[in-house]
Amino acid sequence: xxxxxxxxxxxxxxxxxxxxxxxxxxxxxxxxxxxxxxxxxxxxxxxxxxxxxxxxxxxxxxxxxxxxxxxxxxxxxxxxxxxxxxxxxxxxxxxxxxxxxxxxxxxxxxxxxxxxxxxxxxxxxxxxxxxxxxxxxx
Amino acid sequence: xxxxxxxxxxxxxxxxxxxxxxxxxxxxxxxxxxxxxxxxxxxxxxxxxxxxxxxxxx
Numbered sequence: 046x047x048x049x050x051x052x053x054x055x056x057x058x059x060x061x062x063x064x065x066x067x068x069x070x071x072x073x074x075x076x077x078x079x080x081x082x083x084x085x086x087x088x089x090x091x092x093x094x095x096x097x098x099x100x101x102x103x104x105x106x107x108x109x110x111x112x113x114x115x116x117x118x119x120x121x122x123x124x125x126x127x128x129x130x131x132x133x134x135x136x137x138x139x140x141x142x143x144x145x146x147x148x149x150x151x152x153x154x155x156x157x158x159x160x161x162x163x164x165x166x167x168x169x170x171x172x173x174x175x176x177x178x179x180x181x182x183x
Numbered sequence: 184x185x186x187x188x189x190x191x192x193x194x195x196x197x198x199x200x201x202x203x204x205x206x207x208x209x210x211x212x213x214x215x216x217x218x219x220x221x222x223x224x225x226x227x228x229x230x231x232x233x234x235x236x237x238x239x240x241x
Binding site: 080088091092095096098099102105106150151154157158161162165168169171172181182183 | 184185186188191194195197198199201202205206209210
């Protein structure tokens, strides 16, 4: 339960007037955008480069981009992970990227790169949200 | 594009460690330290697991 003192302390630590939900959604749609909105330029740029590079390497390695499905549990979880990349996922789907069958180990690595890029992007978006609400110090 | 298995480990570890460092610590100095720690654990853990599998096989 949040006391008045805690609420005041959090309000004092807030770094932006933008709604935290907007920061969260921006961070999800574009990797690092949440931090950029909070004027954390270096962090935002590093997150953007890291997540986009992981996603790009995954595609270049011929990794699979999962579509919505109700098949096996792991396929559904992989789809959720992929969805974490935000706009990158929708762009990949729009251009039919990552649709080739995975036949070699390196391509399987590519699939994992894409899924992990999505999961890392979710962590980054939540981190930006925590900064916006004042839950995280700086 | 072809990439060695160890190259894939290095790239994966690098990018993942950058995100972990930024998101799991508050101070820039601690971010760098934690990122380096994660990178060392990823790469070191993979090498250790590889040697373990080699020993099991032989």
